Amino acid sequence: MAHVQGDLVVGVDLGGTKIAVAVADTEGRIQARQSAPTPAAAGPEAVVAAIVALVQRTVAGLALAGTRLAALGVGVPGPVETGRGLVWTAPNLRGWIEVPVRDLLERPLGVPVFVENDAKAAALAEHRSGAGRGCQHMVYLTVGTGVGGALVLDGRLYRGASESAGEIGHMILQRDGPLCGAQHRGCLESLASGPALARAARARLEAGRPSLLRDLVAGDLERLTAHHLHQAAQQGDPLALAVLEDGAAYLGQAIASLADILNPELVVIGGGVAQVGEMLLAPVRREAYRLAFARAAEVLRIVPGELDAAAGVVGALLVGLEGLRGAPATVQWPPG
Numbered sequence: 288m289a290h291v292q293g294d295l296v297v298g299v300d301l302g303g304t305k306i307a308v309a310v311a312d313t314e315g316r317i318q319a320r321q322s323a324p325t326p327a328a329a330g331p332e333a334v335v336a337a338i339v340a341l342v343q344r345t346v347a348g349l350a351l352a353g354t355r356l357a358a359l360g361v362g363v364p365g366p367v368e369t370g371r372g373l374v375w376t377a378p379n380l381r382g383w384i385e386v387p388v389r390d391l392l393e394r395p396l397g398v399p400v401f402v403e404n405d406a407k408a409a410a411l412a413e414h415r416s417g418a419g420r421g422c423q424h425m426v427y428l429t430v431g432t433g434v435g436g437a438l439v440l441d442g443r444l445y446r447g448a449s450e451s452a453g454e455i456g457h458m459i460l461q462r463d464g465p466l467c468g469a470q471h472r473g474c475l476e477s478l479a480s481g482p483a484l485a486r487a488a489r490a491r492l493e494a495g496r497p498s499l500l501r502d503l504v505a506g507d508l509e510r511l512t513a514h515h516l517h518q519a520a521q522q523g524d525p526l527a528l529a530v531l532e533d534g535a536a537y538l539g540q541a542i543a544s545l546a547d548i549l550n551p552e553l554v555v556i557g558g559g560v561a562q563v564g565e566m567l568l569a570p571v572r573r574e575a576y577r578l579a580f581a582r583a584a585e586v587l588r589i590v591p592g593e594l595d596a597a598a599g600v601v602g603a604l605l606v607g608l609e610g611l612r613g614a615p616a617t618v619q620w621p622p623g
């Protein structure tokens with residue numbers, strides 16, 4: 288890409304329920320942030336129109352004399368062909384099959400648009416502006432409703448031959464295990480995501496085991512989520528602690544394998560379930576260090592993400608900034 292042509296870059300984090308937008312100057316200083324609900328059920332055109340409206344509103348709200356939009360980065364929840372800015376599928380968005388997001392956004396906005404998978408964008412955020420600053424080889428894991436992942440190797444996002452690398456959540460750990468969202472059996476996501484942990488807790492409760500969890504959901508086990516597990520575990524509930532330990536052990540197992548294969552210096556864990564904190568991370572580390580080869584384990588650190596829920600939108604900003612500049616960039620975080 289040639290020189291910077293304008294003053295503002297926009298990052299768009301497209302999620303299944305929410306569109307988050309951030310605007311930064313070309314030095315990566317965030318000037319504004321906004322979000323709006325995703326009209327996910329209304330199809331790709333409605334979602335694209337909602338993005339355009341939110342971007343225009345956010346940029347107009349800045350009302351800075353002499354500024355203009357120079358580029359846009361978008362993180363989308365599905366596999367992407369970055370060269371064409373095409374989204375292959377997005378399971379949480381109805382009707383998203385081979386959607387040319389780049390072209391659909393460039394037309395109304397009139398600036399270059401760069402599209403990236405959301406987990407890869409979030410990994411970029413942690414690497415450039417968060418827990419991974421300065422490291423060369425980093426594995427990123429996001430543990431929430433699903434388990435996502437991405438790899439930064441030799442300081443760069445690793446995409447693989449068809450840009451599908453980094454699906455750590457679908458590493459298979461149990462041959463006849465439970466089903467995941469992508470209909471695999473026994474992958475990490477099926478064993479350690481928020482819904483997987485809730486399901487494991489429910490099975491133990493249905494077997495009659497005592498636990499605070501029953502009170503936390505007023506007896507309605509269908510309502511049980513990882514959030515309740517965290518609450519009960521904080522109060523020392525043995526069942527909740529055991530379920531979290533199990534989930535952590537699977538995460539640790541997967542990380543040990545990744546450490547042996549890739550020899551990263553850092554594993555960054557983000558996402559909602561990761562907000563459980565040390566109660567989850569301590570057993571993850573114990574298992575990873577126990578199982579990995581000593582040479583891989585001795586250089587490995589396993590840390591929580593620093594950007595939390597903002598990783599997606601900061602990553603999208605970086606996708607826009609780096610697309611425009613053709614070189615690594617940083618976003619100043621936390622914003623000043």
Ligand SMILES: [Zn+2]
Pocket residue numbers: 456457458467468469470471472474475476477
């Ligand atoms: Zn899977």
